[in-house]
Amino acid sequence: MDLKKVLEENINALSSIGSDPAGGMTRLLYSDSWLEGQKYVQKQLEDEGLNTHYDEVGNLFGRVEGSKHPEETIMTGSHIDTVVNGGTLDGQFGVISSYLAVRYLLETYGKPLRSLEVISMAEEEGSRFPTAFWGSKNFVQVAERGDVEEIEDSTGAKFVDEMHRQGFDFRDVNKPLRDDIRSFVEIHIEQGSVLEKENLQIGVVNSIAGQRRYTVTLKGEANHAGTTPMNYRKDAVYGFSKISSKMIDRANEIGNPLVATFGKVEPVPNTVNVVPGEVTFTLDCRHTDSEALKAFATEFEEEVNNVATELGLEADIDLWMDEAPTPMDETVVSKIKDAAEKEEVSYKVMHSGAGHDSQVIAPFYPTAMLFVPSVNGVSHSPAEYTELEDLTVGVQVLASALYELAYKD
Amino acid sequence: MDLKKVLEENINALSSIGSDPAGGMTRLLYSDSWLEGQKYVQKQLEDEGLNTHYDEVGNLFGRVEGSKHPEETIMTGSHIDTVVNGGTLDGQFGVISSYLAVRYLLETYGKPLRSLEVISMAEEEGSRFPTAFWGSKNFVQVAERGDVEEIEDSTGAKFVDEMHRQGFDFRDVNKPLRDDIRSFVEIHIEQGSVLEKENLQIGVVNSIAGQRRYTVTLKGEANHAGTTPMNYRKDAVYGFSKISSKMIDRANEIGNPLVATFGKVEPVPNTVNVVPGEVTFTLDCRHTDSEALKAFATEFEEEVNNVATELGLEADIDLWMDEAPTPMDETVVSKIKDAAEKEEVSYKVMHSGAGHDSQVIAPFYPTAMLFVPSVNGVSHSPAEYTELEDLTVGVQVLASALYELAYKD
Numbered sequence: 001m002d003l004k005k006v007l008e009e010n011i012n013a014l015s016s017i018g019s020d021p022a023g024g025m026t027r028l029l030y031s032d033s034w035l036e037g038q039k040y041v042q043k044q045l046e047d048e049g050l051n052t053h054y055d056e057v058g059n060l061f062g063r064v065e066g067s068k069h070p071e072e073t074i075m076t077g078s079h080i081d082t083v084v085n086g087g088t089l090d091g092q093f094g095v096i097s098s099y100l101a102v103r104y105l106l107e108t109y110g111k112p113l114r115s116l117e118v119i120s121m122a123e124e125e126g127s128r129f130p131t132a133f134w135g136s137k138n139f140v141q142v143a144e145r146g147d148v149e150e151i152e153d154s155t156g157a158k159f160v161d162e163m164h165r166q167g168f169d170f171r172d173v174n175k176p177l178r179d180d181i182r183s184f185v186e187i188h189i190e191q192g193s194v195l196e197k198e199n200l201q202i203g204v205v206n207s208i209a210g211q212r213r214y215t216v217t218l219k220g221e222a223n224h225a226g227t228t229p230m231n232y233r234k235d236a237v238y239g240f241s242k243i244s245s246k247m248i249d250r251a252n253e254i255g256n257p258l259v260a261t262f263g264k265v266e267p268v269p270n271t272v273n274v275v276p277g278e279v280t281f282t283l284d285c286r287h288t289d290s291e292a293l294k295a296f297a298t299e300f301e302e303e304v305n306n307v308a309t310e311l312g313l314e315a316d317i318d319l320w321m322d323e324a325p326t327p328m329d330e331t332v333v334s335k336i337k338d339a340a341e342k343e344e345v346s347y348k349v350m351h352s353g354a355g356h357d358s359q360v361i362a363p364f365y366p367t368a369m370l371f372v373p374s375v376n377g378v379s380h381s382p383a384e385y386t387e388l389e390d391l392t393v394g395v396q397v398l399a400s401a402l403y404e405l406a407y408k409d
Numbered sequence: 410m411d412l413k414k415v416l417e418e419n420i421n422a423l424s425s426i427g428s429d430p431a432g433g434m435t436r437l438l439y440s441d442s443w444l445e446g447q448k449y450v451q452k453q454l455e456d457e458g459l460n461t462h463y464d465e466v467g468n469l470f471g472r473v474e475g476s477k478h479p480e481e482t483i484m485t486g487s488h489i490d491t492v493v494n495g496g497t498l499d500g501q502f503g504v505i506s507s508y509l510a511v512r513y514l515l516e517t518y519g520k521p522l523r524s525l526e527v528i529s530m531a532e533e534e535g536s537r538f539p540t541a542f543w544g545s546k547n548f549v550q551v552a553e554r555g556d557v558e559e560i561e562d563s564t565g566a567k568f569v570d571e572m573h574r575q576g577f578d579f580r581d582v583n584k585p586l587r588d589d590i591r592s593f594v595e596i597h598i599e600q601g602s603v604l605e606k607e608n609l610q611i612g613v614v615n616s617i618a619g620q621r622r623y624t625v626t627l628k629g630e631a632n633h634a635g636t637t638p639m640n641y642r643k644d645a646v647y648g649f650s651k652i653s654s655k656m657i658d659r660a661n662e663i664g665n666p667l668v669a670t671f672g673k674v675e676p677v678p679n680t681v682n683v684v685p686g687e688v689t690f691t692l693d694c695r696h697t698d699s700e701a702l703k704a705f706a707t708e709f710e711e712e713v714n715n716v717a718t719e720l721g722l723e724a725d726i727d728l729w730m731d732e733a734p735t736p737m738d739e740t741v742v743s744k745i746k747d748a749a750e751k752e753e754v755s756y757k758v759m760h761s762g763a764g765h766d767s768q769v770i771a772p773f774y775p776t777a778m779l780f781v782p783s784v785n786g787v788s789h790s791p792a793e794y795t796e797l798e799d800l801t802v803g804v805q806v807l808a809s810a811l812y813e814l815a816y817k818d
Binding site: 194240242264275 | 622
């Protein structure tokens with residue numbers, strides 16, 4: 001099979017489902033285009049001879065039994081949903097790669113020793129309803145009915161109604177967790193520019209960063225910018241500037257894999273000639289090491305309190321997201337490294353700064369990921385792009401890794 | 410006369426004209442309430458025996474001829490217009506104080522040796538049309554017809570139409586500048602909290618600060634907050650934080666009368682999980698010394714360029730306001746100091762960080778101002794307030810200064 005050609009055809013075909021007149025793709029959980037997308041994937045899985053089924057919530061599975069160890073399953077896949085006006089790679093490239101890698105292996109080597117299974121997960125992005133990882137969280141049985149029972153989308157459509165409309169329902173919580181999964185491998189675009197900048201073809205992901213997100217409000221006193229001497233001021237933006245410049249200096253010192261972003265800054269009243277009496281800002285900080293992340297976050301909180309005391313400001317610190325780092329499985333990581341070496345492609349072992357289904361699955365089954373480069377690091381945008389050559393290399397390395405896992409005794 | 414009682418009555422009466430159902434007072438140039446306000450003042454001037462007239466644009470004058478030096482005029486006054494939802498003191502307190510001080514002098518001492526003249530200026534705030542100091546600029550003949558010929562207010566009403574509607578017109582530019590004015594004295598609320606914090610009754614203003622206002626845009630690169638290592642970032646908000654914290658540190662070091670305010674900060678896209686690729690912010694800096702203001706502004710511009718170079722950002726620096734400081738006249742300042750001492754009130758010599766009609770008049774006629782305290786430094790708000798006792802002291806000191814200027818040979 002001409003992998004590059006087939007890959008391009010499949011990406012084009014699946015991208016036509018949910019193509020958004022406003023740009024890019026919009027294929028939201030339990031929408032009609034979402035169901036059509038899953039059915040397209042199902043057709044591809046069946047055409048290559050896999051047995052397919054959906055679980056209760058809409059995760060799609062395609063399976064070929066192993067000839068020697070059918071009770072041991074090597075699983076690969078990603079998610080089918082997109083953000084609003086997303087690109088054509090985030091999620092679906094992983095799904096397409098998974099079934100094309102399996103197709104390539106079946107055509108080239110026949111039946112595997114262990115069972116091979118593709119999963120096209122229902123939802124990861126959290127782009128329609130205020131919940132995320134609905135697909136993987138149901139697969140590993142950590143999704144809770146109560147998380148979604150009352151939620152609705154921006155048009156007022158209820159999650160539960162939309163789920164029922166497409167023929168799905170809550171998971172049967174009495175079913176046991178599957179114990180046959182020996183490995184899970186996910187391929188994804190990097191969504192960053194490390195591979196591109198370092199001119200590498202593959203990223204072998206050994207960890208997914210944990211993250212903390214804060215919203216901080218500093219309150220001082222709004223005053224006339226002309227009539228209030230410096231020593232009578234309680235300037236909230238000055239507080240923000242001191243805190244953020246200091247903490248980014250610190251993040252630069254500490255360096256990779258720590259990242260720290262002050263992405264949102266909203267002074268009040270936000271007017272040229274008024275000393276800003278209030279500012280609300282966010283910090284997003286990530287690290288692959290739980291203790292290092294905590295240490296930086298603690299240092300940040302102390303800095304906020306110190307600056308507030310120094311400048312006579314009131315500080316309110318809200319830590320509203322605290323996700324632990326997720327290490328990938330060493331054995332699966334080394335299989336992907338071996339595969340990259342066997343395929344003679346350049347690679348580096350790296351962490352993921354973005355979240356993925358793999359972080360939900362990793363605590364339950366040995367899991368690792370591989371990345372292909374993202375041009376300019378762009379993602380969640382119609383401008384999301386990876387050279388077809390790089391995408392093809394990704395599928396080849398994925399197939400090679402699955403071969404190591406499913407065909408070797 | 411019971412000055413305190415009369416002052417309170419006059420403030421209440423004039424405040425009822427233009428009282429805004431949405432709060433405070435709104436008496437905009439050439440509105441009906443504005444004309445009604447001027448007519449109220451005219452009535453008071455006439456009742457105390459002054460000869461009144463309007464100039465072409467609507468400045469109101471009330472004059473009593475000096476018994477010995479009628480060709481030498483001591484003038485006092487302020488402006489009649491307000492901001493939208495303004496307080497009851499900014500502007501009109503100065504107008505009321507002026508005619509009450511003159512009334513007190515006439516009742517107590519009879520005719521002055523020099524002529525005494527009250528001016529109720531048409532406009533200072535720039536709150537209806539995009540022009541300011543229309544009253545004082547016409548009085549000293551620096552207003553230009555072209556500045557207002559095409560402008561309109563937010564409802565689309567044209568400046569010229571509204572001026573004509575109330576019976577006024579452009580100034581006759583062939584008339585010579587008046588050469589009889591020997592002194593101009595303006596009383597105003599401080600609009601800051603220096604007098605209140607230092608528990609003083611009167612501020613004797615020896616200078617009005619000059620100001621520079623900048624809008625700066627820094628452009629870097631918007632990137633994913635998780636997948637972009639610190640060393641690959643071009644974080645515009647980091648640039649802002651470094652510049653603003655450094656420059657406020659510098660302003661604190663340099664101290665009074667320098668003030669520096671970063672009042673407006675607008676990152677793009679302003680989202681928690683995106684490295685901000687762009688930020689637009691303002692600097693408002695003021696000083697009473699032209700060279701010192703320029704030195705600070707130059708230091709700021711250099712800092713912007715240095716930080717931009719260091720972080721790989723593009724910087725666009727727009728200096729859109731550059732007003733020179735205005736020193737007050739030493740002789741008039743010392744007359745006001747003498748008056749404060751004679752009245753046995755506490756005072757300090759200080760600068761004004763806010764702009765006033767006096768800065769327009771000072772280059773033409775010997776000018777000085779006096780301030781009364783503002784509770785919490787609040788102004789341009791319905792919460793603008795000064796204790797009646799403090800207001801009354803202000804009128805007494807103003808009257809005493811005018812006595813020195815107009816009744817002494």
